[in-house]
Amino acid sequence: MKNKTGKVHEPLFHIVKRSALPFWKSWLFRILSLLAALVVCGIVIVTVTAENPLAMYKTMFEGAFGTARRRWSLLQDMAMLLCISLAVTPAFKMKFWNIGAEGQVLIGGLATAACMILFGEKLSPAVLYPLMAVTSILAGALWAVIPAVFKAKWNTNETLFTLMMNYIAIQLLSYFSYVWSNPKGSGKIGIINASSGAGWLPYIGNNKYLFNILVVLALTVFMYIYLKYSKHGYELSVVGESENTAKYIGINVKKVIIRTMLLSGAICGIAGLLLVAGANHTVSSNAADGRGFTAIMVSWLAKFNPAYMILTSLLLVFFDKGATEISTAFSLNDSFSEIISGIIIFFIIGSEFFINYEIKFREKEGAHVKAQKPAAPGPEIASESGKDGDSK
Amino acid sequence: MSVPAIELRSITKTFGRITANKNINLTVNRGEILSILGENGSGKTTLMNMICGIYFPDHGQIFIDGKEVVIRSPRDSFEYGIGMIHQHFKLVDVFSAAENIILGMENSGRYNLKKSVEQIKKISDQYGFDIDPNKKIYEMSVSEKQTVEIIKVLYRGADILILDEPTAVLTPQETEKLFNVLRRMKEDGKSIIIITHKLHEVLSISDKVSVLRKGEYIGTLITKETNEEQLTEMMVGKKISLDIDRSEPVNCEDRLVISNLSCSNSDGISVLSDISFTAKSGEILGIAGIAGSGQKELLEAIAGLQKYDSGSIVYNNPKTGNADNLKGKTPLQIRELGVRLSFVPEDRLGMGLVGNMDITDNMMLRSYRKGKSAFLKRSGPRKLAEQVVSDLEVVTPGISTPVRRLSGGNVQKILVGREIAFAPTVFMAAYPVRGLDINSSYLIYNLLNEQKENGVAVIFVGEDLDVLTALCDRIMVLSSGRATGIVDAKTATKEELGRLMTKNSKGGTSDEE
Numbered sequence: 001m002k003n004k005t006g007k008v009h010e011p012l013f014h015i016v017k018r019s020a021l022p023f024w025k026s027w028l029f030r031i032l033s034l035l036a037a038l039v040v041c042g043i044v045i046v047t048v049t050a051e052n053p054l055a056m057y058k059t060m061f062e063g064a065f066g067t068a069r070r071r072w073s074l075l076q077d078m079a080m081l082l083c084i085s086l087a088v089t090p091a092f093k094m095k096f097w098n099i100g101a102e103g104q105v106l107i108g109g110l111a112t113a114a115c116m117i118l119f120g121e122k123l124s125p126a127v128l129y130p131l132m133a134v135t136s137i138l139a140g141a142l143w144a145v146i147p148a149v150f151k152a153k154w155n156t157n158e159t160l161f162t163l164m165m166n167y168i169a170i171q172l173l174s175y176f177s178y179v180w181s182n183p184k185g186s187g188k189i190g191i192i193n194a195s196s197g198a199g200w201l202p203y204i205g206n207n208k209y210l211f212n213i214l215v216v217l218a219l220t221v222f223m224y225i226y227l228k229y230s231k232h233g234y235e236l237s238v239v240g241e242s243e244n245t246a247k248y249i250g251i252n253v254k255k256v257i258i259r260t261m262l263l264s265g266a267i268c269g270i271a272g273l274l275l276v277a278g279a280n281h282t283v284s285s286n287a288a289d290g291r292g293f294t295a296i297m298v299s300w301l302a303k304f305n306p307a308y309m310i311l312t313s314l315l316l317v318f319f320d321k322g323a324t325e326i327s328t329a330f331s332l333n334d335s336f337s338e339i340i341s342g343i344i345i346f347f348i349i350g351s352e353f354f355i356n357y358e359i360k361f362r363e364k365e366g367a368h369v370k371a372q373k374p375a376a377p378g379p380e381i382a383s384e385s386g387k388d389g390d391s392k
Numbered sequence: 393m394s395v396p397a398i399e400l401r402s403i404t405k406t407f408g409r410i411t412a413n414k415n416i417n418l419t420v421n422r423g424e425i426l427s428i429l430g431e432n433g434s435g436k437t438t439l440m441n442m443i444c445g446i447y448f449p450d451h452g453q454i455f456i457d458g459k460e461v462v463i464r465s466p467r468d469s470f471e472y473g474i475g476m477i478h479q480h481f482k483l484v485d486v487f488s489a490a491e492n493i494i495l496g497m498e499n500s501g502r503y504n505l506k507k508s509v510e511q512i513k514k515i516s517d518q519y520g521f522d523i524d525p526n527k528k529i530y531e532m533s534v535s536e537k538q539t540v541e542i543i544k545v546l547y548r549g550a551d552i553l554i555l556d557e558p559t560a561v562l563t564p565q566e567t568e569k570l571f572n573v574l575r576r577m578k579e580d581g582k583s584i585i586i587i588t589h590k591l592h593e594v595l596s597i598s599d600k601v602s603v604l605r606k607g608e609y610i611g612t613l614i615t616k617e618t619n620e621e622q623l624t625e626m627m628v629g630k631k632i633s634l635d636i637d638r639s640e641p642v643n644c645e646d647r648l649v650i651s652n653l654s655c656s657n658s659d660g661i662s663v664l665s666d667i668s669f670t671a672k673s674g675e676i677l678g679i680a681g682i683a684g685s686g687q688k689e690l691l692e693a694i695a696g697l698q699k700y701d702s703g704s705i706v707y708n709n710p711k712t713g714n715a716d717n718l719k720g721k722t723p724l725q726i727r728e729l730g731v732r733l734s735f736v737p738e739d740r741l742g743m744g745l746v747g748n749m750d751i752t753d754n755m756m757l758r759s760y761r762k763g764k765s766a767f768l769k770r771s772g773p774r775k776l777a778e779q780v781v782s783d784l785e786v787v788t789p790g791i792s793t794p795v796r797r798l799s800g801g802n803v804q805k806i807l808v809g810r811e812i813a814f815a816p817t818v819f820m821a822a823y824p825v826r827g828l829d830i831n832s833s834y835l836i837y838n839l840l841n842e843q844k845e846n847g848v849a850v851i852f853v854g855e856d857l858d859v860l861t862a863l864c865d866r867i868m869v870l871s872s873g874r875a876t877g878i879v880d881a882k883t884a885t886k887e888e889l890g891r892l893m894t895k896n897s898k899g900g901t902s903d904e905e
């Protein structure tokens with residue numbers, strides 16, 4: 001503090017936004033951080049369990065990819081997570097914080113289950129499948145559009161609203177689990193149409209999950225094109241980046257919000273359909289299994305790019321599967337596997353910080369006191385603060 | 393001679409290439425009111441921000457009571473008894489006045505609202521404030537909020553008060569009340585620095601005036617020994633002749649007719665009142681005024697972005713010959729009427745461009761709607777992007793660089809280039825050369841002139857009076873949301889404009905002819 005020359009010590013280090021790293025360098029950072037995560041996990045493994053970390057990583061890998069069955073199960077889980085991530089992406093890109101994917105999926109699933117239970121054995125498949133698809137899509141879209149309309153009309157907080165819609169969906173599920181419980185009084189719906197298989201999505205070449213995976217693949221391509229090459233996708237990015245610019249250019253912001261949330265909810269509805277009719281053949285209040293929230297991470301980590309989301313969803317599902325496997329193989333409890341995946345995800349997210357920012361240490365004597373506090377009317381600084389506002 | 397309460401010696405602050413303050417010297421004694429006078433961008437606020445710890449000076453020293461001090465944070469400045477009342481209030485809406493006042497105070501004792509309320513009442517009585525400590529902020533008027541801000545710094549024991557344009561938001565009666573309070577504080581031995589650009593206020597309240605111009609310290613005068621002419625001249629400087637070609641306007645037709653336009657902001661405060669003017673084709677109409685005099689609202693009202701209470705904006709369409717009233721129309725509806733209106737707003741990245749998108753996608757903003765296809769066609773915008781980059785000499789790694797990575801001048805060129813490519817009949821630009829270097833500025837002036845020669849009605853909002861008088865054909869001056877005059881730019885002097893800019897809405901300045 002006390003300084004005779006009128007100069008003041010710079011802080012030991014300060015954080016500076018980077019101007020864009022080359023592509024390969026940013027991936028180098030990501031790979032390095034993954035390796036660092038594995039080292040830290042290794043230390044934790046050795047100190048806590050005294051097991052060989054390499055053996056543990058091997059088990060992890062086997063848990064995810066070890067057998068054909070595991071590989072299909074991994075792909076199915078990945079497809080579901082990716083599907084929901086695709087659904088939340090347009091909303092997040094528009095900076096509409098839709099954390100209600102969980103509820104939107106559940107409602108879509110419930111609608112599917114309702115069709116299967118009520119009409120499964122009465123209608124021909126040619127009518128039943130389209131009916132299931134339409135009702136689940138409508139249900140999901142409805143669940144998403146309610147908060148969107150309130151946001152557009154009265155500027156309500158979409159985060160709270162979509163979150164509360166989740167609880168309503170969960171309660172509805174519990175109620176219908178009771179109404180349609182099978183066997184009666186069990187409080188569970190059980191396998192729907194177990195004998196007839198009515199309303200079950202088709203097996204392709206005896207494979208239960210392939211249909212789901214193909215649908216999600218098609219959705220990924222669709223979403224990639226929608227966001228990048230369609231007028232709608234362009235409009236929603238403009239709204240997300242700057243509402244004032246959108247208004248300036250004559251975009252109807254309210255319309256875009258509602259339209260985008262309809263799409264977001266519709267895809268969640270499809271996820272519900274695939275989960276119930278394609279995989280589980282039943283529905284319960286935890287059918288979405290927290291994927292509505294994990295999907296947010298998948299989407300952000302991939303910077304809202306559907307192609308990268310294939311990678312990030314694989315990564316998260318892999319850790320989940322692998323971690324479950326090590327906890328059984330080494331008879332550790334579940335918490336340990338969660339610690340491991342937590343450490344790894346922390347490092348992955350942390351790497352994004354180092355990709356976006358640089359830490360500058362204090363220069364030696366004579367360093368000038370400058371730019372300790374940015375934000376000023378100058379053009380350079382103005383563009384700098386613009387950067388701070390963007391998504392990381 | 394007593395030791396001054398606060399003294400600044402050759403304070404310099406730069407932001408990148410821009411020097412916001414250069415060798416500034418100031419002295420304020422106890423029981424003295426100093427006015428800091430200067431146009432927009434003359435560095436007044438930057439200077440004050442250094443005194444209260446928001447910025448740190450690059451060079452120079454600050455002395456408080458004769459001792460050199462280092463102010464690194466707002467907390468340091470509190471400790472030295474400096475309190476700043478910002479232009480934009482920093483209050484918590486749902487808290488009461490008293491709660492806001494004691495907020496953030498570091499004291500070991502327990503939170504004792506009752507005692508604080510008593511102390512606040514004591515301060516209020518001492519200086520003649522009129523405030524209910526238990527009233528919530530959101531129920532307060534602007535002037536009450538300001539009172540809370542002032543009490544807040546007094547409560548913290550400030551001896552040096554800095555007020556940044558305190559009267560900008562006040563009515564004349566409220567201003568008088570504030571000045572009475574300030575005089576009482578002065579008698580109590582407080583030192584007060586007041587930033588303003590209203591000359592008559594400077595003359596009525598201050599003991600000394602320091603004038604800044606374009607970041608430089610021009611001088612300090614004793615208020616009693618000066619007058620408005622001298623201050624205006626110090627503030628605006630001698631006329632600099634700029635080499636801008638100005639052709640005679642040809643084929644002038646009334647393009648936009650604005651009559652009796654009035655509008656208020658979301659707080660219900662009038663921002664434009666009774667503005668009437670005509671923008672003619674083939675002519676550059678300049679708009680001068682202190683920042684925040686209603687320029688932004690006026691342009692946004694024309695663009696369909698700002699609702700207005702009364703008045704009309706009529707567009708005479710040269711193609712159809714129709715006179716279309718634009719009142720109540722959205723930007724899209726205005727465009728669908730066939731009005732080719734280009735607008736370069738003040739905040740380029742906040743409105744007008746999308747910082748995270750590349751140059752091509754920003755070019756596409758104006759044109760992407762064309763055609764029935766659900767998909768975008770990027771070939772046209774890409775060509776336009778390449779053309780703008782080469783024509784306007786934009787410095788960029790490529791057309792797929794996000795515009796936020798470009799420097800301010802290049803961002804501006806992108807925006808201006810796009811708006812011109814739209815082939816407008818009305819071209820509005822707000823501060824288009826702000827932050828640009830000389831060459832880029834001239835490039836923009838030439839583009840505006842080119843538009844004028846093509847028969848476009850150009851509306852140019854500027855802050856540099858030399859540029860306004862050299863570039864424009866007519867200049868309208870705004871002061872507190874009113875048009876105080878429309879003058880011929882060829883004959884107008886800077887002093888005349890300066891007077892109009894600071895003219896009190898009604899009644900005028902003391903020496904009005």
